[in-house]
């Protein structure tokens with residue numbers, strides 16, 4: 021790696037910028053790794069091996085780290101590890117400590133400030149865990165946590181209590197117990213494979229997990245939750261897509277928070293998955309100073325549709341330990357949804373939800389357009405402030 025002065029020309033700069041800028045799919049240059057041949061840069065194993073994980077590496081690349089960041093990085097490995105792929109690092113604006121990409125992956129000391137209402141397991145998953153790494157919260161579906169590793173670590177991760185903690189040696193025996201649990205519960209028709217990030221596995225390892233699930237007659241539907249097309253788009257190879265397409269119906273949920281994360285490389289990766297017949301949805305987390313702005317949210321949802329990804333959920337940030345600096349008010353989220361609904365394509369509007377603190381599951385937060393609701397009529401306000409009534413069928417009154 022060659023230390024260089026980073027310039028706006030080889031980075032995705034700007035926090036807000038013009039909507040024209042936000043909507044561009046830029047190629048990510050090699051930047052400080054310009055002496056690395058293109059074939060290595062484009063190899064996902066090279067990207068993983070060369071992740072930025074230490075203070076020394078980060079200081080060499082970003083000499084102007086703030087004191088808050090320096091203190092945060094020092095503490096990070098005792099909490100949630102820091103790890104950033106070189107590709108994703110090159111999306112960071114080196115001249116802007118408030119860069120929305122930087123704030124998602126570079127720790128800050130604020131992560132160590134805990135408020136009374138924050139929790140290590142904010143969605144109450146542990147109480148619905150009948151076998152290690154399997155969450156059975158809703159009757160017909162389960163969350164299958166197959167790994168605790170990610171290509172990079174998000175500073176607001178809901179599963180920071182688990183991520184990066186498990187010994188890889190225990191994972192195979194854990195998988196046996198998980199598959200046995202699913203096989204012996206015929207009510208389970210839907211399995212969401214997550215982690216950590218399942219697409220970090222080799223093609224063969226992924227195929228073996230999918231094969232085992234597909235052999236269970238009552239499993240109708242399989243989903244994979246992943247941030248790989250965003251942190252490590254090099255991993256989305258044609259061989260991987262050919263492997264995945266053998267296990268339809270298979271859906272993938274990706275996780276993009278800011279339009280600058282959607283580059284020419286991530287767009288190509290998402291298109292490859294879509295071309296393999298995999299329906300794609302996005303789950304964003306609403307984050308203060310990152311995407312709590314109507315122009316940024318609009319650019320994000322429009323770019324997602326161009327990449328053939330349906331904006332699916334917008335999550336209110338969970339009450340995870342040390343997240344206060346990244347959380348916004350629920351009113352901000354409602355205003356954001358109102359700024360989209362009626363003003364853009366319906367497909368572009370995600371469902372705004374709160375994963376109820378303590379384990380109540382996802383609760384949709386509909387914008388404040390319900391003025392009243394009784395047994396025979398619903399009074400609604402549209403995006404222009406006009407009032408409409410929806411009358412219930414007589415048999416429903």
Ligand code: SF4
Nearest residue numbers: 170173174177216247
């Ligand atoms: S990719 Fe997902 S599991 Fe991994 S750190 Fe980010 S939010 Fe957590």
